[in-house]
Amino acid sequence: xxxxNKSVNSAIVYAWIAISxxxxxxxxxxxxxxxxxxxxxxxxxxxxxxxxxxxxxxxxGFMIGFIYSILYLWKRDLKFDGxxxxxxxxxxxxxxxxxxxxxxxxxPIWGDFWNWGDQRLVTFFILWLAxxxxxxxxxxxxxxxxRARFSAILNIIxxxxxxxxxxxxxxxDTASHPKPITVxxxxxxxxxxxxxxxFMSMFFxxxxxxxxxxxxxxxxxxxxxxx
Amino acid sequence: MKNFxxxxxxxxxxxxxxxxxxxxxxQNNQDETLAKFDAYFEANEKDxxxxxxxxxxxxxxxxxxxxxxxxxSYELRSLKxxxxxxxxxxxRKAGERLFYVFxxxxxxxxxxxxxxxxxxxxxxxxxxxxxx
Numbered sequence: 384x385x386x387x388n389k390s391v392n393s394a395i396v397y398a399w400i401a402i403s404x405x406x407x408x409x410x411x412x413x414x415x416x417x418x419x420x421x422x423x424x425x426x427x428x429x430x431x432x433x434x435x436x437x438x439x440x441x442x443x444g445f446m447i448g449f450i451y452s453i454l455y456l457w458k459r460d461l462k463f464d465g466x467x468x469x470x471x472x473x474x475x476x477x478x479x480x481x482x483x484x485x486x487x488x489x490x491p492i493w494g495d496f497w498n499w500g501d502q503r504l505v506t507f508f509i510l511w512l513a514x515x516x517x518x519x520x521x522x523x524x525x526x527x528x529x530r531a532r533f534s535a536i537l538n539i540i541x542x543x544x545x546x547x548x549x550x551x552x553x554x555x556d557t558a559s560h561p562k563p564i565t566v567x568x569x570x571x572x573x574x575x576x577x578x579x580x581x582f583m584s585m586f587f588x589x590x591x592x593x594x595x596x597x598x599x600x601x602x603x604x605x606x607x608x609x610x
Numbered sequence: 611m612k613n614f615x616x617x618x619x620x621x622x623x624x625x626x627x628x629x630x631x632x633x634x635x636x637q638n639n640q641d642e643t644l645a646k647f648d649a650y651f652e653a654n655e656k657d658x659x660x661x662x663x664x665x666x667x668x669x670x671x672x673x674x675x676x677x678x679x680x681x682x683s684y685e686l687r688s689l690k691x692x693x694x695x696x697x698x699x700x701x702r703k704a705g706e707r708l709f710y711v712f713x714x715x716x717x718x719x720x721x722x723x724x725x726x727x728x729x730x731x732x733x734x735x736x737x738x739x740x741x742x
Contacts, residue, residue, distance in 0.1 A: 422663035427707040430714045437718065476725045480718045487714035491707045589726060596733045603740055 399588050406581035410574075418574040427491045432574055434484040436582035437477050442545055444474025444586065445514070449542035452535035464531035465597040468521060471538055473590045475514040477582075482511055503551040503560035510548055513541035527604070643669050644676075 414432045421428035448471030455463040485504070486496035498504060517537050524530035552560060646669065650661050665673075678686060 422665075423660070425704060425707055426711055430711055433715055433718055473725075476721065480721050483717045483721065484714040487710045487717075491703070491710050585722065589722070589729070592726070592729050592733075596729055596736070599733065599736055603736060 396588075396591070399584070399591075403581070403584040403588050406577065406584055410577050410581040413574045413577055418570045419568065424492055427488055430484055430488040432578045434481060434488060435575065436578045437480040437484065439579065440582050440586040441474045441477035441481060442549070443583075444470045444477065444590070445510075445542050445545050448474060448538055449545075452538040452542075455531055455535045456539075459528070461527055461531060461601055462598075464527075464535065465601060466594055467535060467538060469590050469594040469597055471514060472518060473586060473593055475511070475518060476589075477586065478507075478511050478514065481507070501560050502555040503548065506544060506548045506551050510541065510544045513537075513544060517541060527601075640672070643672050647673050 410432070414429050418429070418432075420426055448467045451463045451467035451470060454460075455467060489498070490496050517534055520537055521530055521534050524533060547554075646665070650658055653661060678689070681689075
C-alpha cells in the first residue's frame with residue numbers, strides 16, 4: 384500500500400514537472416515570438432512577463448510562510464515550521480529573481496539600474512534583506528524547536544513589509560516604479576496570464592520538493608534522536 | 611426598356627450615395643486622426659511622450675505623408691538626415707534592450723535551476739547518509 388502510494392506520488396510529481404516545463408516553453412514562445420512589442424519601451428518591456436509573475440509568486444510565498452509561522456507558534460508542530468521555511472525560502476529565491484530582472488529592465492528604460500529614491504524599490508530591498516536574515520537565522524540555530532520559534536517570529540515581522548511593498552506606489556506618489564496598468568491588448572493579456580500560470584506551477588513544484596526534503600530531514604533526525 | 615432605365619438610374623443613385631458615404635467616412639477618419647495629433651501638439655511634454663505610444667502605424671504614416679506633401683526638397687532631405695541618425699540610434703537601442711532582456715531571463719532561469727539542483731542534491735545526500 385505504501386509502495387503504491389509512493390508510485391502515485393512520483394507519477395504526480397513527474398506530471399507536474401512536465402506541465403511546468405511545457406508551460407515555460409509556451410511562455411517563452413509567446414514572449415519572444417507571439418506577443419507584440421510595447422510601442423514605447425520596445426523589446427525591453429518583455430522582461431515584465433518574467434519580472435511581474437516572479438514578484439507575485441514571491442509575495443505569495445511570503446504570505447503562505449507567514450500563515451504557517453503563525454500556525455507553528457500556535458500548535459508548536461515542526462511540520463508547520465517546515466512548510467513555513469519551504470514557502471519563505473523559495474519566495475526569497477524568487478525575490479532575488481525580481482531584484483535581478485528589475486534593474487535589467489530599468490537600465491535601458493531609466494538609464495540606471497537602481498533608484499534609491501524610489502520607495503517601492505527600497506521597501507522591496509528591505510524585504511529581501513529581512514528574509515535573507517531569516518535564512519541566516521535558520522542555519523545558525525541547531526535546536527529545531529528554538530530555531531522554529533525564532534524564525535517564526537522573524538517571519539511574521541518581515542512579512543509585515545509585504546503590504547508596504549505592495550502599497551508603496553499608492554502611499555508615496557514620488558515612486559518612479561511603473562504603476563499597475565490595465566493591459567488592453569488581448570495578446571499581452573494572454574501572455575501575462577500564461578506567465579503567471581508557468582511561474583505558479585514552477586513555484587509550487589519547487590516548494591513541494593523543498594518541503595519533501597525538510598520532511599525527510601525531520602524524520603531522519605527524529606529517528607536518530609530516538610535510537 | 612423604361613424599366614431598365616429606371617433600374618439604371620437607381621443603381622447610379624445607390625453607387626453615388628455609397629461612394630459619398632465612403633468618402634465622408636474616410637474624411638471623418640482623417641479628421642479624427644488629425645484631431646489626435648492636434649491633441650499631441652497641445653499636450654505637455656510628459657503627456658505628449660505617452661501619447662506617442664498610442665498612435666497606430668497607419669495614423670503615424672498618415673501624419674507623415676500629410677506633413678511631407680508640399681514640402682520643398684531641401685526640407686525633405688533634411689528629414690532624411692534626421693531619420694538616418696534616428697534609425698541608427700534606434701538600432702543601437704534595440705540591440706542594447708535585446709541584451710538586457712536576454713541577460714535578465716537567462717539569469718532568472720539559471721537562479722531557479724541552481725535552486726532546484728541544490729534541493730535535489732540535498733535530498734540525495736540525506737538519503738545516501740541514511741543508507742550508510
